[in-house]
Amino acid sequence: MVLLSMTASHHELDLDTLERLSSGAGSLGRSAVGACDAITGAVVVATCNRFEVYLDLDAPVESAGVQHAVRHLAGLVADASGVDSAVAEASFRTRSGTEVAEHLFAVASGLDSMVVGEREIAGQVKRALEGARSEGTTSKTLELLFQTASRTSKRVSNETSLGGAGRSVVALGLDLAGAELPPWRQVRVVLIGTGSYAGASLAALRSRGCFDVRVYSQSGRAEIFADSHGVEPVDDLAVALEDADLVVSCSGARGRAGAGVARGHQPSTDAAGPAGETADESIGHVLDVAALVRARTRAAEAAGDAEPGRPMVVLDLALHRDVDPRVADVEGVLLYDLATLKAHSPALGSVVVAQARRIVDGAAEAFEGTRLGRTADAAVVALLDEAEVRIGDEVAHHVAAARAAGRVLLEDEVAELSRTARRRVHAELHTRIVEARAEALAASQAELAAVVAGAEAAVYEAESESAGR
Incomplete structure (x- = not known):
């Protein structure tokens, strides 16, 4: 499972180009999910100065899969806006892995806005998720991502003076x-x-x-x-x-x-x-x-x-x-x-921005740990399931041995045998659980690094093709 975002904003593009690209934003999420099996979720954030698409990809975590999704979405944007597909692809900045959460949380908190610290964007991000729900294009991962973005925005608002001056x-x-x-x-x-x-x-x-x-x-x-x-x-x-x-x-x-x-x-x-x-x-x-x-x-x-x-x-x-x-x-x-x-647009004090940025970075790191932890937890659950089988076998062995000796164990005795066996087996498994979780996390992070490299290569290739025309 891969989180991917494609962003076109006032930072990279003039507003005329941004306007043309976003002209078909209304139906893009539904088109993306409906036309590409690998895309299991899509949320579109379209505001007065940005056009962003967040995707949940259910595909092998490899550069080829991400490149396909990027080109597919760029083609949909091109079809809806009348812009050449290579130009559309080169107009977006692609993010994957940790960068997705870092960017969205910064956007929702007003750190990436035309007027830094604006508060309207928090509501726009929330409405983008609501729109995806009504279209049936969201996913569990995107739900978690956008809900965490809203909570992070509230933290920035409550714990800093970033939005206190009514900037918008x-x-x-x-x-x-x-x-x-x-x-x-x-x-x-x-x-x-x-x-x-x-x-x-x-x-x-x-x-x-x-x-x-x-x-x-x-x-x-x-x-x-x-x-x-x-x-x-x-x-x-x-x-x-x-x-x-x-x-x-x-x-x-x-x-x-x-x-x-x-x-x-x-x-x-x-x-x-x-x-x-x-x-x-x-x-x-x-x-x-x-x-x-x-x-x-x-x-x-x-x-x-x-x-x-x-x-x-x-x-x-x-x-x-x-x-x-x-x-x-x-x-x-x-x-x-x-x-x-x-x-x-006026500048904002660097101390306030740095304070807000620390909150955003911390929230993004925690979110990514939770998301990747789900993959790692699958390995841990498998070990715990194996442990339960061992515990059941041991208790059954003791019960059978007592019955063979002409004694029926009481219910309390069976329960105590089960607790003793569980403590011992879990203690023996502790090292294996820690190792399995670390290995799963490392594998997920390595896969995401490959995704980022592949996505960057795809964008570079599209830019080269556009420049050569």
């Missing part, structure tokens, strides 16, 4: 936006989206004293969200934009069937798509530049101004951009997207 992508975006806006109690906000990030954004706005919030949802969930969160729903985004100071968009709806701009408006058709694509890149943007210009023009006309005078900040928190990037060119509009936030 949402908070960073609002901090940058706030410098360009009126006092928060006067700010009028349009919130696009109704998911977990929308909830986090609303909570962050209220903590700053902003309560004039309207919510828009392309999928029709605005009223449900508004009722449960005490805000006003809107069904016409273009109208709501006319008097907005701040737009916070986190729906990630771009690319969905029927995606587009506000009701009654069509996306513009003069944007060039990514290389190799002929489709209009603006299609699918929830907030289109033409709709925004019209909304601001109408607002200016209603106010009797020749030009739109009220400044606006647009905060796009979606990896699959909700907002047409050309919005940044509109007079009086300031656009912050994930690339901007990444550039403004």
Whole structure:
């Protein structure tokens, strides 16, 4: 049994490439488990700045088996995203063995985030496991891995100040936006989206004293969200934009069937798509530049101004951009997207990070010992089963000998014979048990070392093939 993770994140890739790779993340776990017999479990973690797949492989622990799984998954990603399979494979960093737990625990604790110490990621990791459960793609090992990641994240939160300052992508975006806006109690906000990030954004706005919030949802969930969160729903985004100071968009709806701009408006058709694509890149943007210009023009006309005078900040928190990037060119509009936030992400004190890292490393070591110990325990159980047979034989021999001598042993005497035999046999087996467990652990660790080497060779080969094209 092998634990394997394939990671594409903002550390290694630009956000545009990451966006394209993760476009088919929703069905990847189910496809991986359904199409490859060796993959017995899969959990996909897809957030605003990472796309990761965790696999449980039931296959011989050898480099060839891991290479097959890596290439198979890269092919599925390529099919779903339209990216060349060699490029998809080279875009991922493959981890195996102890590295898998170390990485996931660091991710769940906010150590690997765009904003180090962010707390939203803990919930996203938890929801990734819940999603795998609902899809039927998790496994016992992945359950243990992700549950331990959540517990480790809580330890980091409780025992360090890493997440104490409310650091997050949402908070960073609002901090940058706030410098360009009126006092928060006067700010009028349009919130696009109704998911977990929308909830986090609303909570962050209220903590700053902003309560004039309207919510828009392309999928029709605005009223449900508004009722449960005490805000006003809107069904016409273009109208709501006319008097907005701040737009916070986190729906990630771009690319969905029927995606587009506000009701009654069509996306513009003069944007060039990514290389190799002929489709209009603006299609699918929830907030289109033409709709925004019209909304601001109408607002200016209603106010009797020749030009739109009220400044606006647009905060796009979606990896699959909700907002047409050309919005940044509109007079009086300031656009912050994930690339901007990444550039403004503040550093965190090394002492705090080191403290959190020690907790993560300790948890990963304990997890790996438990996981490998299961293999070693199988050898120990076999020895203990053998011991029980010996104990039973000895007790039966004494009972038979007493009966042959014309004496029937009492129940208490038989029980004492059994206890005496068990103590002696287990004492004799102690050295063999320690040796068997150590040998099984060493074998598992050697196999994992071979897996890591094989996986690294596979990635190097894929990168070489991609560079040679």
